[in-house]
Amino acid sequence: MSTETLSQLDVDRTxxxxxxxxxxxxxxxxxxxHATVDYISNVKGEPxxxxxxxxxxxxxxxxxxxPTHWASEDLENIIFEKIRYYxxxxxxxxxxxxxxxxxxxxxxxxxxxxxxxxxxLAGVEAQFDSEAxxxxxxKALGDQGVVFVGSTDGLKEHPELFKKWFGxxxxxxxxxxxxxxxxxFSGGSFIYVPPGVKVKHPLQAYFRINAExxxxxxxxxxxxxxxxxxxxxxxxTAPKFETATLHSAVVxxxxxxxxxxxxxxxxxxxxxxxxxxxKRAIAHEEAEVKWIDCNIGSxxxxxxxxxxxxxxxxxxxxxxIALANNGQHQDTGAKMIHAADETxxxxxxxxxxIGKGRSSYRGLVHIPKHLKGCKNNTECDALLINSTSRxxxxxxxxxxxxxxxxxxxxxxxxxxxxxxxxxQQRGLSEAQAMSLSVNGFVNDLVREFPMEYSVELKRLIDLxxxxxxx
Amino acid sequence: xxxxIHNLHARVVGxxxxxxxxxxxIEKGSVHAIMxxxxxxxxxxxxxxxxxxxxxxxxxxVLLDGVNVLGMEPDARSRAGLFLAFQYPVEIPGVxxxxxxxxALQARLAAGEELEATEYYGDLYKEMDRLEIxxxxxxxxxxxxxxxxxxxxxxxLQMAMLKPSYAILDETDSGLDIDALKVVSAGVNALRxxxxxxxxxxxxxxxxxxxxxxxxxxxxxxxxxxSAGPELAxxxxxxxxxxxxxxxxxAALAAEPVHA
Ligand SMILES: Nc1ncnc2c1ncn2[C@@H]1O[C@H](COP(=O)(O)OP(=O)(O)OP(=O)(O)O)[C@@H](O)[C@H]1O
Ligand SMILES: [Mg+2]
Numbered sequence: 156m157s158t159e160t161l162s163q164l165d166v167d168r169t170x171x172x173x174x175x176x177x178x179x180x181x182x183x184x185x186x187x188x189h190a191t192v193d194y195i196s197n198v199k200g201e202p203x204x205x206x207x208x209x210x211x212x213x214x215x216x217x218x219x220x221x222p223t224h225w226a227s228e229d230l231e232n233i234i235f236e237k238i239r240y241y242x243x244x245x246x247x248x249x250x251x252x253x254x255x256x257x258x259x260x261x262x263x264x265x266x267x268x269x270x271x272x273x274x275x276l277a278g279v280e281a282q283f284d285s286e287a288x289x290x291x292x293x294k295a296l297g298d299q300g301v302v303f304v305g306s307t308d309g310l311k312e313h314p315e316l317f318k319k320w321f322g323x324x325x326x327x328x329x330x331x332x333x334x335x336x337x338x339x340f341s342g343g344s345f346i347y348v349p350p351g352v353k354v355k356h357p358l359q360a361y362f363r364i365n366a367e368x369x370x371x372x373x374x375x376x377x378x379x380x381x382x383x384x385x386x387x388x389x390x391x392t393a394p395k396f397e398t399a400t401l402h403s404a405v406v407x408x409x410x411x412x413x414x415x416x417x418x419x420x421x422x423x424x425x426x427x428x429x430x431x432x433x434k435r436a437i438a439h440e441e442a443e444v445k446w447i448d449c450n451i452g453s454x455x456x457x458x459x460x461x462x463x464x465x466x467x468x469x470x471x472x473x474x475x476i477a478l479a480n481n482g483q484h485q486d487t488g489a490k491m492i493h494a495a496d497e498t499x500x501x502x503x504x505x506x507x508x509i510g511k512g513r514s515s516y517r518g519l520v521h522i523p524k525h526l527k528g529c530k531n532n533t534e535c536d537a538l539l540i541n542s543t544s545r546x547x548x549x550x551x552x553x554x555x556x557x558x559x560x561x562x563x564x565x566x567x568x569x570x571x572x573x574x575x576x577x578x579q580q581r582g583l584s585e586a587q588a589m590s591l592s593v594n595g596f597v598n599d600l601v602r603e604f605p606m607e608y609s610v611e612l613k614r615l616i617d618l619x620x621x622x623x624x625x
Numbered sequence: 626x627x628x629x630i631h632n633l634h635a636r637v638v639g640x641x642x643x644x645x646x647x648x649x650x651i652e653k654g655s656v657h658a659i660m661x662x663x664x665x666x667x668x669x670x671x672x673x674x675x676x677x678x679x680x681x682x683x684x685x686x687v688l689l690d691g692v693n694v695l696g697m698e699p700d701a702r703s704r705a706g707l708f709l710a711f712q713y714p715v716e717i718p719g720v721x722x723x724x725x726x727x728x729a730l731q732a733r734l735a736a737g738e739e740l741e742a743t744e745y746y747g748d749l750y751k752e753m754d755r756l757e758i759x760x761x762x763x764x765x766x767x768x769x770x771x772x773x774x775x776x777x778x779x780x781x782l783q784m785a786m787l788k789p790s791y792a793i794l795d796e797t798d799s800g801l802d803i804d805a806l807k808v809v810s811a812g813v814n815a816l817r818x819x820x821x822x823x824x825x826x827x828x829x830x831x832x833x834x835x836x837x838x839x840x841x842x843x844x845x846x847x848x849x850x851x852s853a854g855p856e857l858a859x860x861x862x863x864x865x866x867x868x869x870x871x872x873x874x875x876a877a878l879a880a881e882p883v884h885a
Contacts, residue, residue: 568718571715572678572679573715574715574716574717576675576677576678576699576715577711577714577715577717578717578725578729579676579698579699579700579703580675580699580700580702580703580708580709580711581700581703581725581726581729581732581783581787582700582703582704582729582732582733582787583700583728583729583732584698584700584732585698585700587700587728587732588700591717591720591724591725591728592717592719592720594719594720595717595718595719595720595766596718596719597719598719598720599719
């Protein structure tokens with residue numbers, strides 16, 4: 156049956172737009188209540204402290220209003236009663252692709268995940284709806300003490316480490332959606348890198364939504380111990396449904412003294428996904444955290460990765476690219492909270508708005524008065540492809556005291572008809588000309604990305620431009 | 626084999642008429658020059674041939690080796706063999722020259738075919754050397770921050786790389802210093818041959834000393850009013866355009882003034 160389904164599926168140019176019939180052993184049903192939370196906790200066989208944590212979080216979620224006083228009204232279109240909060244086939248991921256059910260395995264093969272794993276990854280976790288179906292890491296890393304498991308295994312197998320940091324970087328009540336995630340989270344990664352261990356190749360998580368009327372709520376916690384280094388990459392896709400899909404993750408990073416964490420996201424959700432994600436890091440003394448965040452897909456994304464620069468000489472960076480096509484609103488940005496002397500932060504945000512697409516930048520840079528020698532550089536550039544495209548910038552910079560420096564630059568430019576004509580005169584189609592301009596616009600940023608991801612990003616931009624012209 | 630412009634009438638979309646019945650034939654292997662007063666329609670002619678969306682053709686045809694190109698997209702015309710060296714080349718931030726020319730060449734290949742990188746750079750460097758363009762130029766963004774002369778050299782470099790069958794050079798000489806003019810002219814002359822027809826638009830006889838045309842045309846008020854050998858350019862240089870206007874019948878000019 157599944158083979159037939161596959162051959163019937165016309166492979167859409169948007170590579171993630173296909174889905175298989177659902178067959179879930181575990182289904183929490185539609186709607187959200189304390190019973191939903193108990194269902195999830197029971198199925199996972201969780202300890203009591205986490206069950207209580209979830210119930211409290213649900214109350215916080217119910218008590219908090221939608222942030223529509225500053226954010227998009229479109230949020231009102233999320234019907235929480237219609238969403239299914241937990242769907243899974245099995246509780247535990249396998250370590251071999253051969254043991255992954257056929258449909259699911261084929262899904263990830265079409266997305267190229269096993270191939271990437273063979274080529275350049277140190278470990279992969281593949282999540283399908285609510286749970287990881289596959290999780291594996293190179294043996295050598297395990298021998299060095301590196302932990303790379305799902306959130307459930309993380310909290311069960313490494314309770315001390317987990318409890319110490321879980322919910323500490325992003326408290327439950329940070330915002331309505333962090334509370335929602337805290338109540339119903341499932342999947343995501345728990346990573347621990349021991350002192351001094353430098354993980355050479357990236358660890359990757361791939362988040363796949365297959366089901367309709369579904370919400371995915373992965374929870375990731377990465378702890379890089381003193382002097383260690385790790386790069387984590389995440390990708391995601393979902394088929395396009397008529398109804399809204401919700402993805403609401405919480406990602407917490409802890410970089411201890413001198414540690415380095417790079418977190419790379421290429422977000423390519425289909426255009427019916429509300430992508431409401433909270434991501435934040437704590438950087439201790441001389442630690443470095445770099446968020447590389449590319450938002451290409453989704454209906455509405457709200458995401459402002461942040462770094463709390465807690466230790467002396469800590470360094471935080473957000474490099475972000477957002478592409479908003481017709482019907483999309485990319486509301487992205489960055490937060491840098493300086494909390495120690497000589498901390499530095501750098502934000503470079505580039506957005507591209509096509510057709511009626513809208514992109515917004517929201518930045519927060521906070522440097523309190525008593526600190527000395529802090530630096531922030533913020534650059535946000537917007538490119539408009541059509542006169543109907545829209546971009547807004549909402550920078551909030553609070554710097555007090557004289558021993559600190561902040562630099563802020565913003566620009567808005569438009570691809571001109573003369574540029575397109577010039578390129579067409581050289582033989583490039585209108586779509587090729589536009590993607591060349593867009594790639595040119597993001598080029599200096601993309602150069603900072605890991606190679607494999609810059610190739611993927613370029614390919615996605617090409618597809619978007621083809622669609623916008625075609 | 627030729628580029629034939631037949632009874633071409635064109636206007637700015639929803640605006641003024643600029644070309645008013647223009648006829649011209651450029652055979653492969655030949656070099657034609659167009660001279661004419663400012664605002665007479667020379668650049669408009671080149672852009673209409675290339676398919677610029679600002680203009681609409683109200684009458685006439687443009688045949689490239691017998692094929693009417695007027696219904697084709699600008700990029701299809703380019704791939705069919707038409708090249709335009711712009712009077713005002715456009716800047717494209719972030720896109721390197723090497724990548725731009727490469728993309729243009731790649732666009733000429735069949736689906737699935739890949740441009741061979743070492744061969745490409747070999748060709749590119751050879752043409753750059755001929756035009757005395759320094760190597761660091763490949764990494765710079767297309768025309769961004771280029772001097773006027775550098776932009777014009779870049780146009781000729783692109784022409785050399787894309788190997789068109791018909792090339793229109795719109796005031797490629799303006800902005801070039803004397804030495805650059807020699808280099809660029811030598812570059813164009815190197816491309817002359819039986820498989821290329823060239824139309825040079827210029828205000829100055831000086832260019833035609835280096836790129837000797839077979840025919841010189843005078844464009845006034847949207848049409849060709851005189852065509853002759855290279856000596857016509859010398860005459861124009863000496864006397865300006867008024868004598869031609871005077872010689873044209875009063876009636877024709879009264880009906881359609883030069884600056885409508
Ligand atoms: N897109 C346009 N919109 C409005 N007017 C235009 C447009 N393009 C050309 N024109 C007008 O048409 C006339 C011819 O312009 P064109 O640029 O073809 O002249 P030219 O012969 O190339 O002049 P020059 O020698 O100064 O380069 C001018 O009066 C110009 O202002
Ligand atoms: Mg002109």
